[in-house]
Amino acid sequence: MKSKIRLTFDKCKKAKRPALITYTVAGDNTKNNSLKILNKISKHADILELGFPHNTPIADGGQIQGSSHRALKNGIKLKDVFQIVKKFKKNNPNKPVILMGYFNLIYQNGENNFLKSCKLSGVDGLIIVDLPYPENKIFANKCKKKSINFIQLLSPTTSKERMKKIVKDSHDMIYYISMLSTTGGKLKVSPKKILKNYNIIKRVNPKKNLVIGFGITDKTISSLKSANGLVVGSMLCKTITNSLKMRQNPVTNLVKVVYSLKRKII
Amino acid sequence: MSFKIKKNIPLIDQHDKNFMYGGKFGGNFIPETLKKPIDDLTKLFAKLRKDKKFLRERDQYFTSYVGTPTPFIKLENLSDSLGGAQIYAKVVSEANGGAHKIYNATVHCLIAKKAGKKYVVGDTGAGYAGKMLSMAAKKFGLKCKIFMGAKDIKRQRPNVVAIRKNGAEIVPVTTGSQTLVDAVSECMRYWVSNCDTTHMCVGSTVGPNIFIKICAWSTAQISRELIKQVKEEFGKVPKNLKLINCVGGGSSAAGFWNEFMDTDAEFIGVEAGGPKNSRLHAAPLTNGSKIGILHGAAQYVIQDKEGQIGSTESISAGLDYPGISPLHCFLKDTKRAKYTSASDEDALKAYQLVSKLENISPSLEPSHAFAEAIRIAPKLRSSEIIIVNSCGDSLKDKDIIKQRLGSYTR
Ligand SMILES: Cc1ncc(COP(=O)(O)O)c(C=O)c1O
Numbered sequence: 001m002k003s004k005i006r007l008t009f010d011k012c013k014k015a016k017r018p019a020l021i022t023y024t025v026a027g028d029n030t031k032n033n034s035l036k037i038l039n040k041i042s043k044h045a046d047i048l049e050l051g052f053p054h055n056t057p058i059a060d061g062g063q064i065q066g067s068s069h070r071a072l073k074n075g076i077k078l079k080d081v082f083q084i085v086k087k088f089k090k091n092n093p094n095k096p097v098i099l100m101g102y103f104n105l106i107y108q109n110g111e112n113n114f115l116k117s118c119k120l121s122g123v124d125g126l127i128i129v130d131l132p133y134p135e136n137k138i139f140a141n142k143c144k145k146k147s148i149n150f151i152q153l154l155s156p157t158t159s160k161e162r163m164k165k166i167v168k169d170s171h172d173m174i175y176y177i178s179m180l181s182t183t184g185g186k187l188k189v190s191p192k193k194i195l196k197n198y199n200i201i202k203r204v205n206p207k208k209n210l211v212i213g214f215g216i217t218d219k220t221i222s223s224l225k226s227a228n229g230l231v232v233g234s235m236l237c238k239t240i241t242n243s244l245k246m247r248q249n250p251v252t253n254l255v256k257v258v259y260s261l262k263r264k265i266i
Numbered sequence: 267m268s269f270k271i272k273k274n275i276p277l278i279d280q281h282d283k284n285f286m287y288g289g290k291f292g293g294n295f296i297p298e299t300l301k302k303p304i305d306d307l308t309k310l311f312a313k314l315r316k317d318k319k320f321l322r323e324r325d326q327y328f329t330s331y332v333g334t335p336t337p338f339i340k341l342e343n344l345s346d347s348l349g350g351a352q353i354y355a356k357v358v359s360e361a362n363g364g365a366h367k368i369y370n371a372t373v374h375c376l377i378a379k380k381a382g383k384k385y386v387v388g389d390t391g392a393g394y395a396g397k398m399l400s401m402a403a404k405k406f407g408l409k410c411k412i413f414m415g416a417k418d419i420k421r422q423r424p425n426v427v428a429i430r431k432n433g434a435e436i437v438p439v440t441t442g443s444q445t446l447v448d449a450v451s452e453c454m455r456y457w458v459s460n461c462d463t464t465h466m467c468v469g470s471t472v473g474p475n476i477f478i479k480i481c482a483w484s485t486a487q488i489s490r491e492l493i494k495q496v497k498e499e500f501g502k503v504p505k506n507l508k509l510i511n512c513v514g515g516g517s518s519a520a521g522f523w524n525e526f527m528d529t530d531a532e533f534i535g536v537e538a539g540g541p542k543n544s545r546l547h548a549a550p551l552t553n554g555s556k557i558g559i560l561h562g563a564a565q566y567v568i569q570d571k572e573g574q575i576g577s578t579e580s581i582s583a584g585l586d587y588p589g590i591s592p593l594h595c596f597l598k599d600t601k602r603a604k605y606t607s608a609s610d611e612d613a614l615k616a617y618q619l620v621s622k623l624e625n626i627s628p629s630l631e632p633s634h635a636f637a638e639a640i641r642i643a644p645k646l647r648s649s650e651i652i653i654v655n656s657c658g659d660s661l662k663d664k665d666i667i668k669q670r671l672g673s674y675t676r
């Protein structure tokens with residue numbers, strides 16, 4: 001059976017557009033709001049990445065750190081993250097949800113236990129920032145057995161040889177990190193250069209769905225729209241931060257931003 | 267599965283193909299972007315440590331720049347006043363810059379030069395790692411940035427002044443507890459973004475495996491000197507020898523013990539117990555913390571049930587860290603070393619007593635080790651020998667000591 005992630009990419013390809021992938025942090029700024037956000041933005045977004053926050057993230061920039069901090073201050077726990085997914089999935093069973101975070105939370109929860117909760121709540125995929133290839137082989141296989149996508153990451157520093165191995169071991173989606181940066185950095189590489197690297201990876205296996213993330217905002221998204229998918233995260237976290245600062249409703253503001261992102265790539 | 271320390275193999279090399287010690291400590295839990303720079307560094311270091319020319323260069327700098335050997339002295343007055351074991355000190359604070367952090371900093375700058383990097387970045391807690399990196403960077407003509415928690419910038423002023431004097435930029439870290447743990451995170455994040463031009467130095471035996479290796483390999487100079495000094499003093503490595511060292515990340519202890527690994531010497535590591543009656547200790551080995559992942563490595567770490575890293579509190583900025591080197595986790599599990607903790611108050615008392623009776627004045631970090639020596643010495647026979655690594659000088663803690671004890675004497 002094709003995964004929901006794969007079906008989503010198929011659908012987007014047919015419409016000749018990239019999949020829009022959003023990243024928000026579970027529990028930001030409240031548990032309720034983050035569920036509302038998922039419900040509302042899912043009208044425009046194709047795949048929803050949901051961060052499970054960690055308080056010592058070694059690869060996140062200021063915006064996502066801020067969101068994680070807010071969520072943790074509100075007492076978000078892993079079980080709440082799964083609750084949010086479960087509730088969302090009840091109304092949106094076909095919309096893929098990908099959890100993203102750091103390995104220690106899975107390690108403490110127990111790999112099998114964690115995957116069981118993923119299954120029960122309807123999680124479609126996982127991105128684990130600090131579990132690179134080949135250290136992730138065993139866990140990635142466990143995911144595959146449970147029909148959960150383990151999403152491998154590639155970066156500009158990944159060697160060609162390594163890239164080939166990772167692509168070969170990947171599932172339905174691969175994530176290309178656009179530049180040397182934590183999340184939320186300014187796009188310091190030209191879209192042309194990013195797409196050049198993107199195409200090198202695509203040539204390894206054209207069938208694999210490859211998405212680009214890091215540094216993508218409303219200003220840069222349209223120049224990258226030839227990719228299979230584009231991830232926007234920090235800009236959304238920033239929208240929440242700014243809404244709270246200006247005492248506006250983060251949910252409505254976020255929906256507007258996601259809608260305008262979508263408009264730029266169709 | 268039970269693991270043992272292997273004889274005749276450097277401790278840093280006793281890992282499996284995933285860079286895990288004892289099958290469960292260490293590894294490389296890092297973002298994909300850092301895979302290549304870490305791989306490159308791993309290969310470069312493997313080559314350099316076998317390169318005779320590089321070793322000569324290192325030794326030259328250790329001799330002429332760091333100053334070798336640092337003194338090994340008997341603390342007659344302290345031993346007499348406590349009655350019991352004979353207490354000695356390896357006065358590593360006599361090394362250039364005033365602490366053991368100079369070894370790691372010097373080696374990192376040498377490596378950075380070989381790698382063709384023009385920039386170095388590093389973390390610091392007590393400020394020594396930062397001070398030494400800025401010193402060495404200046405010496406080797408590298409541009410240097412130091413990440414330091416805002417709380418530590420306030421409490422370790424003398425070292426902050428020194429870092430700036432050396433021309434390095436201090437980046438204040440205002441996230442989380444604003445201490446060492448946050449400084450290391452921020453430094454790693456910076457490296458993720460700048461790994462193409464910049465060399466990173468981790469200030470202790472923590473982080474991804476290669477940083478643990480380079481650091482322990484560098485501080486091993488302490489025990490290379492000490493084992494000679496001990497043999498000169500006693501004719502051999504005596505039985506009933508205890509080597510006591512404070513552990514924050516664990517770099518000075520790893521270096522202090524390394525050459526004694528295959529001897530009968532007993533190793534005692536002293537963690538920061540924090541304020542008396544506080545639960546915010548920085549003592550993951552003593553207090554039964556579970557294994558978790560921090561800064562790219564699996565280790566015993568202070569954390570909650572979910573895996574969020576816990577906060578710590580210690581009077582000594584250098585020990586105020588929720589994790590501990592995978593090497594020490596391995597030494598603990600194999601029972602090669604024992605670990606205990608000393609409270610803020612015990613450390614202050616030890617500082618006071620040693621400074622009063624002897625010609626040395628340990629900083630608050632080694633004062634934790636002295637506290638343990640002072641605690642056990644009276645219970646031991648006079649044939650027993652204790653050596654404490656006095657790896658820092660109290661001068662940097664002047665402000666804290668004044669505030670806590672009313673006055674500062676050195
Ligand atoms: C004097 C001194 N001793 C000990 C430490 C603790 O670090 P480690 O355990 O790596 O030796 C520090 C750290 O800053 C220090 O400055």
